[in-house]
């Protein structure tokens with residue numbers, strides 16, 4: 540039988556481990572992963588094993604090769620004087636190339652965000668959920684109405700770096716470290732972006748996308764999902780469309796769909 544002391548020890552072990560200690564992962568995130576496992580079994584060893592496996596699945600595939608403290612120092616040096624727009628775009632692209640999700644978007648950044656505004660309008664406020672390095676694409680947003688932007692993730696060093704980038708070039712933008720599955724977001728906005736994460740969220744906690752959509756304090760949600768499997772062999776369009784349709788089935792939301800590059804885009808609007 541597992542008790543509170545066992546749970547705390549599992550959390551402490553992760554927070555002190557070489558693999559995860561720099562990430563400063565939020566306690567509610569780790570606790571939620573463990574709680575989900577305790578609902579499946581009371582076997583302590585099995586809970587620990589499954590918890591570590593789930594944690595690895597959420598975090599490990601997206602630990603890009605960036606040393607954020609080094610990158611932050613470089614950012615300070617580069618920004619003694621502000622970069623020109625072309626230099627800023629080259630700098631941001633070089634970093635986005637290091638993360639799988641943004642790398643796949645690099646060839647069509649202008650088209651990607653233009654398509655989004657064409658569907659949802661030039662909104663004033665955006666929550667970028669599970670943002671990773673997507674906020675580095677702000678120089679391609681071309682939305683003159685944008686006044687508030689929140690970059691939300693659980694990876695604190697990445698958020699610290701984004702904070703520096705925002706202070707230098709997009710002072711209206713903010714970061715927030717929060718697991719939006721474990722803790723409902725209180726922020727309100729016109730729109731939420733949820734790019735390339737729903738399929739992974741559903742693996743972590745089936746049905747959690749629907750719960751999130753019901754609770755988010757936004758009028759519109761833009762979801763993106765990969766159009767093809769990792770090797771590019773077969774289409775995932777039907778599978779991913781069903782996933783999104785299931786998440787809003789019976790709720791008062793409309794759904795529109797399109798594709799830009801290798802990304803399926805779903806526009807969910809409160810009716």
Ligand SMILES: C[S@@+](CC[C@H](N)C(=O)[O-])C[C@H]1O[C@@H](n2cnc3c(N)ncnc32)[C@H](O)[C@@H]1O
Nearest residue numbers: 640641669670671673692693718719720734735
């Ligand atoms: C696949 S990447 C997201 C890519 C990004 N949205 C894009 O399309 O460029 C996964 C990111 O989501 C973050 N993440 C995963 N689950 C999360 C959660 N429940 N709350 C906040 N961030 C989360 C991870 O830390 C990682 O940075």
